[in-house]
Amino acid sequence: MEAVLEYALYLAILVILAVPLGIYIKKLMKGEHTFLSPLLNPCERAVYKLLRIDSEKEMSVKQYIISLLIFSVFGFVFLFLLQLLQGILPFNPQGLSGVKWDLAFNTTASFITNTNWQAYTGESTLSYLTQSLGLTVQNFLSSATGIAVLFALIRGFTRVKTDTVGNFWTDITRILVHLLIPLNIIISLILVGGGVIQNISPAKALPLLEPIAVSADGEIIENAVIDVEANTVTLNGSKIEGAQIVTEQFVPMGPCASQVAPKQSGTNGGGFMGVNSAHPLENPNPFTNIVEMISILLIPAALCFTFGSAIKNKKQGIAIFMAMFICLGIALSVIAVNEQIGTPQLSQSGNVDISSEMQSGGNMEGKETRFGITASSTWAAFTTAASNGSVNAMHDSLTPISGMVTMLLMQLGEVIFGGVGCGLYGMLAFAILTVFIAGLMVGRTPEFLGKKIEPFEMKWAVIVSLATPVAILIGSGIAVMLPEITDSISNSGAHGFSQVLYAFSSCGGNNGSAFAGFNANTVFLNITLGLIMLFARFIPIIGILKIAGSMANKKRIATTAGTLSTTNAMFVFLLIFIVLLVGALSFFPALALGPIAEFLETMV
Amino acid sequence: MTVKNIISKALLIFLLFTLICGVIYTALITGLAQLIFPYQANGSIIEVNGKVYGSELLGQQFTSDKYMWGRIMNIDISTYKDKEGDPVMYAIPSNISPASNEYEQLVAKRVEKIKASNPEMGDTPIPVDLVTCSGSGLDPHISPAAAEYQVKRLARANDISEDEVREIIRKCTTGKFLGIFGAETVNVLKVNLMLEGIL
Numbered sequence: 071m072e073a074v075l076e077y078a079l080y081l082a083i084l085v086i087l088a089v090p091l092g093i094y095i096k097k098l099m100k101g102e103h104t105f106l107s108p109l110l111n112p113c114e115r116a117v118y119k120l121l122r123i124d125s126e127k128e129m130s131v132k133q134y135i136i137s138l139l140i141f142s143v144f145g146f147v148f149l150f151l152l153q154l155l156q157g158i159l160p161f162n163p164q165g166l167s168g169v170k171w172d173l174a175f176n177t178t179a180s181f182i183t184n185t186n187w188q189a190y191t192g193e194s195t196l197s198y199l200t201q202s203l204g205l206t207v208q209n210f211l212s213s214a215t216g217i218a219v220l221f222a223l224i225r226g227f228t229r230v231k232t233d234t235v236g237n238f239w240t241d242i243t244r245i246l247v248h249l250l251i252p253l254n255i256i257i258s259l260i261l262v263g264g265g266v267i268q269n270i271s272p273a274k275a276l277p278l279l280e281p282i283a284v285s286a287d288g289e290i291i292e293n294a295v296i297d298v299e300a301n302t303v304t305l306n307g308s309k310i311e312g313a314q315i316v317t318e319q320f321v322p323m324g325p326c327a328s329q330v331a332p333k334q335s336g337t338n339g340g341g342f343m344g345v346n347s348a349h350p351l352e353n354p355n356p357f358t359n360i361v362e363m364i365s366i367l368l369i370p371a372a373l374c375f376t377f378g379s380a381i382k383n384k385k386q387g388i389a390i391f392m393a394m395f396i397c398l399g400i401a402l403s404v405i406a407v408n409e410q411i412g413t414p415q416l417s418q419s420g421n422v423d424i425s426s427e428m429q430s431g432g433n434m435e436g437k438e439t440r441f442g443i444t445a446s447s448t449w450a451a452f453t454t455a456a457s458n459g460s461v462n463a464m465h466d467s468l469t470p471i472s473g474m475v476t477m478l479l480m481q482l483g484e485v486i487f488g489g490v491g492c493g494l495y496g497m498l499a500f501a502i503l504t505v506f507i508a509g510l511m512v513g514r515t516p517e518f519l520g521k522k523i524e525p526f527e528m529k530w531a532v533i534v535s536l537a538t539p540v541a542i543l544i545g546s547g548i549a550v551m552l553p554e555i556t557d558s559i560s561n562s563g564a565h566g567f568s569q570v571l572y573a574f575s576s577c578g579g580n581n582g583s584a585f586a587g588f589n590a591n592t593v594f595l596n597i598t599l600g601l602i603m604l605f606a607r608f609i610p611i612i613g614i615l616k617i618a619g620s621m622a623n624k625k626r627i628a629t630t631a632g633t634l635s636t637t638n639a640m641f642v643f644l645l646i647f648i649v650l651l652v653g654a655l656s657f658f659p660a661l662a663l664g665p666i667a668e669f670l671e672t673m674v
Numbered sequence: 675m676t677v678k679n680i681i682s683k684a685l686l687i688f689l690l691f692t693l694i695c696g697v698i699y700t701a702l703i704t705g706l707a708q709l710i711f712p713y714q715a716n717g718s719i720i721e722v723n724g725k726v727y728g729s730e731l732l733g734q735q736f737t738s739d740k741y742m743w744g745r746i747m748n749i750d751i752s753t754y755k756d757k758e759g760d761p762v763m764y765a766i767p768s769n770i771s772p773a774s775n776e777y778e779q780l781v782a783k784r785v786e787k788i789k790a791s792n793p794e795m796g797d798t799p800i801p802v803d804l805v806t807c808s809g810s811g812l813d814p815h816i817s818p819a820a821a822e823y824q825v826k827r828l829a830r831a832n833d834i835s836e837d838e839v840r841e842i843i844r845k846c847t848t849g850k851f852l853g854i855f856g857a858e859t860v861n862v863l864k865v866n867l868m869l870e871g872i873l
Contacts (some may be wrong), residue, residue: 080861106728121683121690123687159859205698206700207692207696211691211695242691251695262710264714269707274719275754277727279728282749282763292730318756318763321717321728323717328699328700337851348767348809349810350812356850356851356855357855413772413773416772416781422800422820423798423802428817429801429802429818430817432802433772434806436767436768436769438813439807439808439815440857444857445857464767464769467772478745478784561769576800589767669773671731671773
């Protein structure tokens with residue numbers, strides 16, 4: 071019962087914070103006065119003045135797309151070069167060498183597309199300069215880009231007979247100055263107070279209370295008697311030659327909190343540490359965990375209310391929010407129940423206590439004690455519903471059905487809240503499909519928000535909705551046909567296939583989480599997954615902006631008694647149905663070979 | 675608005691926000707963190723009388739009967755070296771499916787080992803934290819149930835009463851946040867430092 075209350079509170083906190091933030095974002099989008107204007111408006115104007123930007127000058131869709139793409143190209147080139155050259159650049163106390171080209175390509179594609187797939191381990195691969203000047207910057211810029219595209223789409227719906235959708239420079243400046251920078255300053259300071267590290271010291275080696283003995287070939291020697299003074303290791307009375315005694319522990323350091331804040335709030339997800347927010351120095355306790363976890367869905371949920379408020383139809387925003395929220399609730403329940411039940415392989419016919427007496431119990435493999443089942447399950451649902459991809463527990467060690475749900479949330483196209491901006495614009499593409507299909511059923515011209523839906527919009531809406539499934543299925547299809555993929559897989563049988571499917575779902579959905587036993591750092595996977603991330607990010611962006619431009623050009627048609635309501639429960643149901651129809655049916659065969667097969671195996 | 679104009683604007687705005695979000699923001703947070711929260715910002719490192727005993731947030735491996743044991747650690751000694759070039763211990767998660775036969779055999783071995791070291795507990799089921807690897811591989815905590823399971827052994831091996839062990843565990847226990855969020859935890863390193871009389 072207590073667990074149910076905990077889950078409910080997580081969801082409640084999210085909604086309570088998202089509503090006012092949504093209204094705030096609508097105000098900043100329109101340049102209206104907010105309580106922070108006196109402080110932030112001068113900063114915003116300083117940017118325009120310094121860069122000689124005419125903030126009032128509107129852009130055509132073509133100009134908006136070109137601006138966005140060129141801006142992203144600069145981000146790409148800069149981050150790629152920064153990684154290659156980090157070995158000769160400052161703020162590299164560990165003396166790490168430059169990143170290999172294929173890994174650098176993958177990581178760059180990953181961070182400019184807001185995916186933050188990590189084929190590397192941060193603490194052993196990237197210098198502090200790369201982390202802060204490269205990754206932290208893209209954590210801000212890629213999320214600002216996503217929100218800007220949503221703003222353009224909203225303008226498309228609200229404007230009548232115009233050729234313009236806003237100014238890209240103004241949009242990203244406002245999003246950064248009024249939203250992302252102040253929000254992340256607050257979040258990172260809260261996190262440091264909670265125990266997340268933030269420094270520029272080199273990593274430390276600190277003494278272990280109990281030393282570890284290691285044999286000459288690197289194996290841990292169990293039950294050995296260790297004499298540190300004499301430097302001898304004895305096992306059952308006999309001295310072991312060549313044994314080494316490890317007396318110190320590696321303690322990573324660095325500017326972590328300032329990277330983690332935008333990683334969480336901008337649905338980025340790329341951890342400072344290899345194991346992401348499961349690492350005790352990146353997420354030390356249940357308090358920092360709530361802050362990081364709520365941050366995952368905060369902006370994506372708020373944008374639903376921004377949308378409703380901006381189109382002057384609050385009910386529409388709530389309807390879209392409800393469709394997402396219902397799917398999230400169902401996914402969370404399935405994960406929570408399965409993780410609490412655990413598996414027969416773990417319970418060992420009752421020899422292992424997985425009850426909730428004085429402990430979380432359940433499937434604790436890959437989970438941290440301080441988060442237990444509740445905070446780990448909630449995070450798993452949030453991070454895959456949003457295209458965040460950070461983790462506080464290892465998804466590779468989820469029970470089969472939970473693993474399937476997290477995969478499915480990504481495969482649905484990251485529209486259950488999804489990424490900042492991109493989740494909502496993806497869902498609006500599905501809304502367009504929905505009114506079209508509903509319109510066909512009742513024999514009426516489809517319309518959405520007073521705008522007629524015509525072949526041009528339908529064409530792009532289909533491309534937007536199918537980009538993710540196509541990228542995932544073709545990518546993973548090719549991958550499993552290659553013999554060398556088996557070298558990357560760490561689990562056998564159906565779970566091994568799930569590892570491949572998860573990797574491609576994560577990159578195709580621009581999510582970034584992983585079944586982390588999968589070794590993705592190979593030339594083939596770095597390149598393929600990098601290309602998939604770029605495709606799944608920029609094709610939908612172009613599609614959405616095309617739709618925005620075409621919508622802005624149309625006249626508004628009057629609502630009549632025959633107009634299909636897009637704000638009632640029926641529409642919410644239809645929307646969920648269409649999302650599931652496209653997503654789930656595309657992936658059922660693949661899921662049957664992976665997690666479903668694995669689940670059925672545990673039953674026998 | 676020509677393409678040339680867009681390119682120059684894109685470059686300028688990219689560089690400006692790289693400076694703001696990459697340099698100024700990171701420096702501001704680092705400065706404030708070092709000023710207001712120096713202990714947390716530098717890794718929550720336990721120091722007693724000038725001697726350092728590790729970070730309270732990073733798990734260490736304990737196998738001796740006199741120490742409280744933590745989560746199963748998947749130890750990595752090949753990735754990191756100290757200044758002298760000697761190997762330094764780190765740990766990584768298992769990433770193994772909890773529904774596999776391989777896993778079943780692995781857990782069975784752990785159960786056997788733990789039972790052998792805790793004969794006092796007989797056939798009492800072993801709390802799940804003691805037979806599972808954590809998410810980070812470096813979990814510094816175990817549940818109160820997993821701590822209680824080891825009380826009898828710790829009392830015997832350290833030649834103190836069970837109540838004394840329980841009192842130490844109580845001191846090292848942190849409740850749920852606001853009594854509801856997350857899980858109650860026992861810090862293993864702190865318990866062991868107290869058993870040694872260091873803390």
